[in-house]
Amino acid sequence: xxxxxxxxxIIAAVRAAEARTRGQIVCxxxxxxxxxxxxxxxxxxxxxxxxxxxxxxxxxxxxxxVFAIQIVVxxxxxxxxxxxxxxVALTPRAVKRRQAYRAALEQFFVRGLxxxxxxxxxxxxxxxAEHYARIVADEGFDGKVSExxxxxxxxxxxxxxxxxxxxxxxxxAIARCGDLMAREAPPDGGGNxxxxxxxxxx
Numbered sequence: 425x426x427x428x429x430x431x432x433x434i435i436a437a438v439r440a441a442e443a444r445t446r447g448q449i450v451c452x453x454x455x456x457x458x459x460x461x462x463x464x465x466x467x468x469x470x471x472x473x474x475x476x477x478x479x480x481x482x483x484x485x486x487x488x489x490v491f492a493i494q495i496v497v498x499x500x501x502x503x504x505x506x507x508x509x510x511x512v513a514l515t516p517r518a519v520k521r522r523q524a525y526r527a528a529l530e531q532f533f534v535r536g537l538x539x540x541x542x543x544x545x546x547x548x549x550x551x552x553a554e555h556y557a558r559i560v561a562d563e564g565f566d567g568k569v570s571e572x573x574x575x576x577x578x579x580x581x582x583x584x585x586x587x588x589x590x591x592x593x594x595x596x597a598i599a600r601c602g603d604l605m606a607r608e609a610p611p612d613g614g615g616n617x618x619x620x621x622x623x624x625x626x
Contacts, residue, residue, distance in 0.1 A: 430591045431591075431622050433591050433595060434451055434591060434594045434595060434598070434622050435620050435621060435622065437594070437595045437598040437599060437602075438451065438598055438620045439620050440602070441598050441599065441601065441602025441605065441606075442602070442616065442620070443611075444602055444605070444606035444610075444611065445544070445602065445605035445606045445609050445610060445611060446541075446542050446544055446609050446610065446611050446612040446614055447540070447542065447544030447545060447546060447564070447605040447609045448537065448540050448544065448545045448546070448616070448617050448618045449545075449546050449547075449548065449598060449601060449602070449605075449620075450531075450535045450537055450545070450546070450547050450548070450618055450619075450623065451547075451548045451549075451550075451594055451598070451622050451623065452528075452531045452535070452547065452548070452549045452550070452622075452623040452624075452625065453550050453552070453590070453594075453622060453623070453624050453625070454524075454527060454549070454550065454551040454552065454624075454625040454626055455551075455552055455553060455624075455625065455626035456512060456551065456552070456553035456554070456626055457520075457523055457524040457526075457527035457528075457551040457553070457554055457556065458512060458515055458519065458520045458523035458524060458551075458553070458554055459523065461506070461511075463511065463514060463515045463516075463519075464502055464505040464506045464511045464514075465502065467501065467505060467514055468497075468498050468499075468501035468502040468505060469498060471497055471498070471501045472494045472495070472497045472498035472501065473494075475490075475493060475494050475497045476490045476491075476493075476494060479493065509553065512553045512554070520553075520554040520556070521554065521556060523554075524551045524554045524556040524558070525556075525558060527549070527551065528547065528549040528551075528558040528560055529560060531547060531549055531623070531625075532545075532547045532549075532560045535547065535618065535623065536617070536618055537560075537562055537618070538562060539617075540562065540564075540617050540618070541614055541617065542564055542609060542612070542614075543562045543563050543564035544562060544564040544565065544605065544608075544609040545561070545562040545564075545618070546559060546560070546561045546562070546565075546601050546605065547559065547560040547561075548581070548594065548597050548598065548601065550581070550585065550590070550593070550594070552590075555582075555585065555586070557578050557581050557582050557585060557593070557597075558578065559574045559577055559578055559597065559601065561574065564608075564609060565604075565605075565608055565609070568608040569604050569608055573604055574601075574604075576600065577596075577597045577600035577601055577604075578597065580593075580596040580597060580600055581593040581594065581596055581597035584596060594622075
């Protein structure tokens, strides 16, 4: 995946952090989380709807030909927006963030972070197309680690991501999360419940 410099460094950082805590860290990197389909259709339809006006004003084309051109415009616009990054770029930011957040929560459950022995699982999630990063922690950290502390870890990660340094972003977030987890969930001699590999989606 473009921009990912060293997956092994991420795995090593996870193992180093988990050596100091009974908690578990899972890292997920998604190429894209949002589905821009509805907005792609909307923009393609809007473009097709305005197409006839300049044609009727400046040409002698028949209504049937204009209608056929409308259909072609809709199909081409739909394909271009759907198959390129334009569709995601034109999707409202709030929609992209909402869908990326939903994807992060889904990965939290899918990757088994709700099933750790001490309920001390932490997901570090990045979605590249939306420029979105999120840390999702299990209930074992409720009331122990503040939202502000998790937010600082996210900010350190996104600062690197904005410069295209994905590996460094993950490693920084893992180290910060490891510090928080070591403080509130020190080792108890248990084993490693979950794989340390980086999960890549899309």
